[in-house]
Amino acid sequence: MKLLVRNLARTTTEKELTALFIQFGRVQSCDLVLDKTTGKSKGFAFVEMPKAGEAKVAIKKLNNRDVAGNRIRVKKAETQVVSKPEEKIEDKIEDQPKSKTESVWKIPK
Numbered sequence: 001m002k003l004l005v006r007n008l009a010r011t012t013t014e015k016e017l018t019a020l021f022i023q024f025g026r027v028q029s030c031d032l033v034l035d036k037t038t039g040k041s042k043g044f045a046f047v048e049m050p051k052a053g054e055a056k057v058a059i060k061k062l063n064n065r066d067v068a069g070n071r072i073r074v075k076k077a078e079t080q081v082v083s084k085p086e087e088k089i090e091d092k093i094e095d096q097p098k099s100k101t102e103s104v105w106k107i108p109k
Contacts, residue, residue, distance in 0.1 A: 001055035004077040006044045008032075009068035014045070016068075021047050024061060025054025046077055 005017065018030045028048040035042055049055040055076075063074040 001049055001052045002077040003047045003049065003055060003059065004044065004073075004075055005047055005062075006073040007070050008041065008043050008045060008072060009070045010041045010043055012041065012045075012068050017045055017047065020062065020067065021049065021058050024058035025049055025051055 003021075008017070012032070014030045014032045017032065018027050021027050021030070026049060028050050030045060030047050032045040033042045034040065047058075049058060059074050059076065062072065064071055066072075
């Protein structure tokens with residue numbers, strides 16, 4: 001089960017976060033989200049625990065807990081569907097006219 005951990009202190013590391021969650025079961029992954037330009041923590045992370053029961057206990061025990069001076073929020077991460085940008089119909093039509101006056105139809109000679 002993938003968990004979202006919010007309101008982390010900017011100084012919290014992946015290692016510290018993993019140690020916090022490993023008390024409740026196996027941690028498959030821990031991904032602290034970093035700012036692309038500064039490389040510093042954005043204050044949230046994703047923790048994945050393979051057993052749903054262990055993850056639920058971790059949520060119950062860690063949600064609203066004080067960690068490094070911040071009251072963290074822990075919940076099940078929601079799956080977000082990312083849609084592809086819609087293609088223009090013109091991109092799908094072959095032999096489309098290059099200008100308004102050019103015809104799409106080819107007349108046999």
